Amino acid sequence: MKEQKEWNDIAGLNRLILKASWWMVIVIILLSGSGILLTYQYEGKSLLPMAVSYVLFPTLYTVMILALTQVLYSIFMRWGDYILLLGIFAILHVYIMNFPFAQGIHYLLVINVLISALYFQKEKVYFTGILSLLSIISLYFFYEPFSNEIARRDIYAFIGIFIGFVFISVGIIYRGHYLLKHLEESIRNQEDLMVRNIIMDRAAKMDGLTDLYNHKTFHEYLDRLIEQSDDNQLSFHLAIIDIDNFKKVNDQFGHWVGDVVLKRVGELLKQNVTPDDFVSRYGGEEFAVILTEKNKTESFQLVDHIRAAISQMVHPEMGDQPVTISVGMCPYEVGLGKENFFKAADDSLYQAKRNGKNQTVIAEIYDKEPV
Numbered sequence: 001m002k003e004q005k006e007w008n009d010i011a012g013l014n015r016l017i018l019k020a021s022w023w024m025v026i027v028i029i030l031l032s033g034s035g036i037l038l039t040y041q042y043e044g045k046s047l048l049p050m051a052v053s054y055v056l057f058p059t060l061y062t063v064m065i066l067a068l069t070q071v072l073y074s075i076f077m078r079w080g081d082y083i084l085l086l087g088i089f090a091i092l093h094v095y096i097m098n099f100p101f102a103q104g105i106h107y108l109l110v111i112n113v114l115i116s117a118l119y120f121q122k123e124k125v126y127f128t129g130i131l132s133l134l135s136i137i138s139l140y141f142f143y144e145p146f147s148n149e150i151a152r153r154d155i156y157a158f159i160g161i162f163i164g165f166v167f168i169s170v171g172i173i174y175r176g177h178y179l180l181k182h183l184e185e186s187i188r189n190q191e192d193l194m195v196r197n198i199i200m201d202r203a204a205k206m207d208g209l210t211d212l213y214n215h216k217t218f219h220e221y222l223d224r225l226i227e228q229s230d231d232n233q234l235s236f237h238l239a240i241i242d243i244d245n246f247k248k249v250n251d252q253f254g255h256w257v258g259d260v261v262l263k264r265v266g267e268l269l270k271q272n273v274t275p276d277d278f279v280s281r282y283g284g285e286e287f288a289v290i291l292t293e294k295n296k297t298e299s300f301q302l303v304d305h306i307r308a309a310i311s312q313m314v315h316p317e318m319g320d321q322p323v324t325i326s327v328g329m330c331p332y333e334v335g336l337g338k339e340n341f342f343k344a345a346d347d348s349l350y351q352a353k354r355n356g357k358n359q360t361v362i363a364e365i366y367d368k369e370p371v
Helices: 002-043 047-075 077-098 105-117 122-142 144-149 152-205 215-232 246-253 255-272 296-311 338-354
Strands: 236-243 278-283 286-292 325-331 360-362
Touching: 002 047, 002 077, 047 077, 077 105, 077 122, 077 144, 105 122, 105 152, 122 144, 122 152, 152 215, 215 236, 215 278, 215 286, 215 338, 236 246, 236 255, 236 296, 236 338, 246 255, 255 278, 255 286, 255 296, 286 296, 296 325, 296 360, 325 338, 338 360
Parallel strands: 325 360
Antiparallel strands: 236 286, 236 325, 278 286
């Protein structure tokens, strides 16, 4: 995956260089034409021969080289980076050889080194640097128009400056890799810290045994829900669930069996509520479920279905015996308040216990007081 991403990045850079090269040709044509017009105006030289020598031919050579570069790049994409660098190298030589009299024209070769540095690979910088040095030396000794215009001391100065520029480019690449490595390490550290914070935040909100929300999170959620309900008259219900005779389970079969039962009951609760509902382990063998987006009948049917399902669930650790639950449920009314609301549901739970357990009792609210 990483190699594919690097390949895509380099391919994108190559396309950008190709596009920029065509724009460079257009700019050079405009500049060359402007230079000829100025020369014609102030020096009175013949316009047509100058246009042919200094605009037409260089432009034709440049367009041909660039078109050939694009064709070769599309055929040999594996070597596309070097094909592009060679193509630009050839284009620069068109102007060095056609304008040897232009002061400092040989410094155009610095462009090739700059472009090679964009790949962030020192091998390409060395490639273009060595190629450019060999080229400038060859031009000086074997291309008379160039050697006539450039003094030997200028060539020595150019070679020294050019070698220095190549090594500076390589140094920038090394520095870039160093910064990139530290940036990646910093991102990894931030990601690790984020994961740890998420884990710690989850641990603070969840019950470790049942993987349900814990007592603290339940009260925080209930507070927000009551506030929203009072402001917007939202309807919701609270069901408090208690496992019947749970102490006998622990005493007779051991606490580890009690933990297994708690996990199974918690899992069944999660599986049977809707995504809009909130399930928590309130404490010990008690669970609290907040039911939203349902009317009184729908909430009762859902809770009583859960009660019946738990009573039919067997536990091999208890010799396939079932456990039952008692449920107290209360609808929230605007202005009831958290204390009265919770007390009404809790009183209904104890009413279910007194009535024989394994049943669901709904609180009736009158004048904001539980009955």
